[in-house]
Amino acid sequence: SDMATNCYGSILSHYDDIPQYSYDKWAKIINNYQEQALAADNGIPMIYGNDSVHGVNFASNCVIFPHNINIGAANDIDLTYEMGVCVGSDIMHTQMIFNFSPCVAAAQDPRWGRTYESYSSEPSIITPLAVAYSEGLMAEGVVPCAKHFICDGYALYGTGEYSGNTYRLIDRGDAQVSDEAIAENLAIYQALIDSGVPVIMISHSSLNGIKMHEYGDYIYLLKNEMGFDGFIISDWDSIENCSGATLKDNVILSINSGIDMLMEA
Numbered sequence: 364s365d366m367a368t369n370c371y372g373s374i375l376s377h378y379d380d381i382p383q384y385s386y387d388k389w390a391k392i393i394n395n396y397q398e399q400a401l402a403a404d405n406g407i408p409m410i411y412g413n414d415s416v417h418g419v420n421f422a423s424n425c426v427i428f429p430h431n432i433n434i435g436a437a438n439d440i441d442l443t444y445e446m447g448v449c450v451g452s453d454i455m456h457t458q459m460i461f462n463f464s465p466c467v468a469a470a471q472d473p474r475w476g477r478t479y480e481s482y483s484s485e486p487s488i489i490t491p492l493a494v495a496y497s498e499g500l501m502a503e504g505v506v507p508c509a510k511h512f513i514c515d516g517y518a519l520y521g522t523g524e525y526s527g528n529t530y531r532l533i534d535r536g537d538a539q540v541s542d543e544a545i546a547e548n549l550a551i552y553q554a555l556i557d558s559g560v561p562v563i564m565i566s567h568s569s570l571n572g573i574k575m576h577e578y579g580d581y582i583y584l585l586k587n588e589m590g591f592d593g594f595i596i597s598d599w600d601s602i603e604n605c606s607g608a609t610l611k612d613n614v615i616l617s618i619n620s621g622i623d624m625l626m627e628a
Contacts, residue, residue, distance in 0.1 A: 366399035376413045383423045389457035412461035415454050425453040431466060435482035440495045447499020454505050461506045465493045467551050468516035475533050481516055486547040494558045501559060509555045511566030511598060513581060514538040514548050518568045526604050535567040553589055561593035565622060567601045577605045582621035594623040
């Protein structure tokens with residue numbers, strides 16, 4: 364009933380212990396949300412997102428694949444496409460058509476906690492695998508979300524952010540990189556844009572000292588020079604660590620920097 368009243372644009376599943384519902388139970392839940400959204404005054408459908416980064420691990424009887432680091436080790440483009448098709452099929456059975464994947468980080472330091480989510484440290488390996496996986500998802504009607512823009516895997520040890528009551532040594536840190544490295548990583552996103560990926564997620568990290576969630580020069584580069592006509596989403600609560608004095612200031616700052624949808628708890 365809250366959906367009909369508040370007209371939420373999207374819903375994100377987040378549980379301390381995600382229930383292992385069957386796909387048809389998830390579909391019933393999500394379709395009920397959608398019916399309420401369509402019954403609201405504006406009649407705009409909502410989109411339901413979740414992390415199916417290597418399979419649908421929140422619904423029973425779905426196929427779970429290795430993480431990206433293993434997919435990169437195999438380095439089989441055709442097989443990665445088939446993985447995307449299989450994951451996409453499982454997602455569609457749950458009706459959660461928005462997948463926060465693929466992660467296209469190029470992890471440079473294995474102490475970073477998301478190293479296992481990186482296909483490789485080399486953009487030349489990441490690009491064709493990420494495109495193949497995304498195309499597999501899209502072949503099943505799933506909306507992929509490339510993340511995390513940009514250079515998240517280059518954060519330096521010792522520059523991590525304090526957030527979530529945690530002192531982080533490297534996670535959400537500062538990527539201090541050359542123009543050449545930035546160009547290589549932009550090329551990954553260009554290939555994904557060219558393949559039709561409709562959503563890009565911004566990184567928690569900073570780039571040469573500027574938080575990506577307020578780095579309008581690079582976010583608008585996607586829209587104005589790289590031909591991206593989809594929408595850009597923030598990462599989980601990340602706008603709250605921008606440079607504004609209040610949450611309202613950070614909302615204004617991030618939206619003016621080019622972010623279209625805010626992922627907030």
